[in-house]
Amino acid sequence: MNPIRIGLLGAGVVASGVVKVLQRNQTEIQRRAGRGIEIARVAVRNPEKARAALGSDVELTTDFDALVTDPAIDIVVELIGGTTRAKELVLKAIEAGKHVVTANKALLAVHGTEIFEAASAKGVMVAFEAAVAGGIPIIKALREGLTANRIQWIAGIINGTTNFILSEMRSRGLDFDTVLKEAQRLGYAEADPTFDIEGIDAAHKAAIMSAIAFGVPVQFDKAYVEGITKLQAADITYAEQLGYRIKLLGITKRREHGIELRVHPTLVPQSRLIANVEGAMNAVVVHGDAVGATLYYGKGAGSEPTASAVVADLVDVTRLHTADPDHRVPYLAFQPHALDDTPVLPMDQVVTSFYLRLRVADQAGVLARITGILAEHDISIDAVLQREAGDDENQTDLIILTHDTEEGRMNRAMAQMEALPTVLQPIVRIRKEELN
Amino acid sequence: MNPIRIGLLGAGVVASGVVKVLQRNQTEIQRRAGRGIEIARVAVRNPEKARAALGSDVELTTDFDALVTDPAIDIVVELIGGTTRAKELVLKAIEAGKHVVTANKALLAVHGTEIFEAASAKGVMVAFEAAVAGGIPIIKALREGLTANRIQWIAGIINGTTNFILSEMRSRGLDFDTVLKEAQRLGYAEADPTFDIEGIDAAHKAAIMSAIAFGVPVQFDKAYVEGITKLQAADITYAEQLGYRIKLLGITKRREHGIELRVHPTLVPQSRLIANVEGAMNAVVVHGDAVGATLYYGKGAGSEPTASAVVADLVDVTRLHTADPDHRVPYLAFQPHALDDTPVLPMDQVVTSFYLRLRVADQAGVLARITGILAEHDISIDAVLQREAGDDENQTDLIILTHDTEEGRMNRAMAQMEALPTVLQPIVRIRKEELN
Missing domain, CATH: 3.30.360.10 (Dihydrodipicolinate Reductase; domain 2)
Known part of the structure; x- marks a missing residue:
């Protein structure tokens, strides 16, 4: 079977990793994919710099637009980053019927919906394992x-x-x-x-x-x-x-x-x-x-770890590109028509427990007043730690761990506590998760 | 699209997990797979017991052979365990053109080659995520x-x-x-x-x-x-x-x-x-x-964690079963014709570092004699720890960490050390891996 032909956009750290891994592990990858994976051409802004980074075995071009529409290329790998030019090129590649592999989290986080819709209309795959946590699948x-x-x-x-x-x-x-x-x-x-x-x-x-x-x-x-x-x-x-x-x-x-x-x-x-x-x-x-x-x-980053994810996507696309588009893995795991509109909650409604650190005046009744405010807002306390606060013996650090509560409720309690004359600095608030 | 129909073999812990998960997460799973996954029938040895374990919504049969050849069934899920009857049924299912999902590590570890060859000849998938490390993919x-x-x-x-x-x-x-x-x-x-x-x-x-x-x-x-x-x-x-x-x-x-x-x-x-x-x-x-x-x-085990892997395989097979067999993920990751015959090394040639514990007589020269033997066998020492050995003040525990060496070399050194009159018990030997 003919090798599958890829066009690479970019000559940065990840691109050079992809070139290296595809060359070094060529045999192993072909034994898995059932077919060779070959870099047809790499589009770069600066050919001299790119030559040094990518070695002498790849063909370079400065014409990004021609690459993403080249009929001889099956998969376009976008590794230039950013959300402007990358978006243009990815959409153009999709329009030209190319499958796309990208490591660009910003692009998908911001323009994901538009890109997946375009890909869906064209029946092409968009794979992005490298966009999250580098080499971890x-x-x-x-x-x-x-x-x-x-x-x-x-x-x-x-x-x-x-x-x-x-x-x-x-x-x-x-x-x-x-x-x-x-x-x-x-x-x-x-x-x-x-x-x-x-x-x-x-x-x-x-x-x-x-x-x-x-x-x-x-x-x-x-x-x-x-x-x-x-x-x-x-x-x-x-x-x-x-x-x-x-x-x-x-x-x-x-x-x-x-x-x-x-x-x-x-x-x-x-x-x-x-x-x-x-x-x-x-x-x-x-x-x-x-x-x-x-x-x-x-x-989660680095040249070859990220390339590991990019190349895994290339193998996936190679294995799947002949399959009926309806039976491929959906872009966002769920079938496009089965996405739903569950809202993202505003931060006020998020529930976590909290770590609070208050710099307070070292005098009687301060702790009682603070725990009183928390109680008024129905925020229950898990642990309290009191520590000397540096040089000033009239000040104390009061560290409080709370149980789960809504962020909005905590904001209101904090405002009230910060208004106390015995609370000497803005309260440090760090959210806590038990993850169990 | 019609739901894909599965036939389940077995009514044990994993089978009941599969039934529960498929029922509880039906909507979620269909949104992902693009198609419903439905249990057509469950073959069990003891229908009364199975009824209690699996609930009232599944159809039971005691005829395992009829189930694996039933034309109305697309995928056979083997959860009976063992390597005899399970092998017969899996091969029969494959022969009947069914895809097979199994959690049976013993079956694949012992008869994998035969099963994958049969599946390859028939162009069906054999999926076995649940066979290793339960719910971990x-x-x-x-x-x-x-x-x-x-x-x-x-x-x-x-x-x-x-x-x-x-x-x-x-x-x-x-x-x-x-x-x-x-x-x-x-x-x-x-x-x-x-x-x-x-x-x-x-x-x-x-x-x-x-x-x-x-x-x-x-x-x-x-x-x-x-x-x-x-x-x-x-x-x-x-x-x-x-x-x-x-x-x-x-x-x-x-x-x-x-x-x-x-x-x-x-x-x-x-x-x-x-x-x-x-x-x-x-x-x-x-x-x-x-x-x-x-x-x-x-x-790595348990009813629903293992079922998680079985059902993920069912979704994979559902997504892929219309694909050209040559483009599916190969059973053993590599294309069947591209497996190679690299031998498994005999244990003598395995290289690890070692933890050794010797119960020795507490007298001068013992450590020198032992480290001398290790040196003769070219085994270098990473650390030595000497500890009182319980009640007997004439005995000492000598703990030695070595650097990497061949197992065969270590066996010879151990035999020589155990022959010393000052080495009072068989040596405890545990292999060590740095995993870096």
């Missing part, structure tokens, strides 16, 4: 491995940069800014780290997983997003003393009248496997009603 | 999620009973017999626990994973199998002091001239995620050349 697990289940929730460490920063902050007691600089020096964080540290990248991925888990459209715009930039070393230490680790989690959860979709720093019990995922590694816990909790762990 | 990860990779090794906790026993022995300092009895009382171990505690069940699963990872036939008969019945509490404690946990691992590894395939108690560094998998949970680490290490964790 989590999209496959959700779309195919757990189809028996009503998914109840997903919680994932899906951004390696922030997990590296949090791991270093904890193990070495350093503050955010110091570790960020080190992460940039080591190449774990980009020069402009905003997408990572503000939680946007994780929210793109969470929005994609949410859609696949619950059979709803991808709705990044509805996600609550909070990064790690305001995390203080003190809270990591206190959390540890209470038996928790702080992780930036992407969470999506089925509730009775809607779906929660959110990214924020989260206290997780130390005994959970996911709490022990350190450094730049990723891990996703999926809880289904039949299977219970399953966890998927591995490298 | 590890077969899918290996067959489809990691197709870009040359798999280097797999190491898995793939038997929940033994992991439960080891977890209890460690956390509570109890000995094997005590914990086994408790596990039997709690239902974690069967009345006849041989298959579990002797490592046979784990070896069935390891043999299946090995075939899929390396593109070789399933070769349970070539596996080295050692259970946990001889493990002593003392070694678990010493291992812990050295920074290790003892787990029963199923391991398969690519070596230059062959494949390692083995099940045995193994020391694993405490810092590895898999070392922290406790109780009856399962976890599998897969190391691929592109993706690095990935880990898959979840419930």
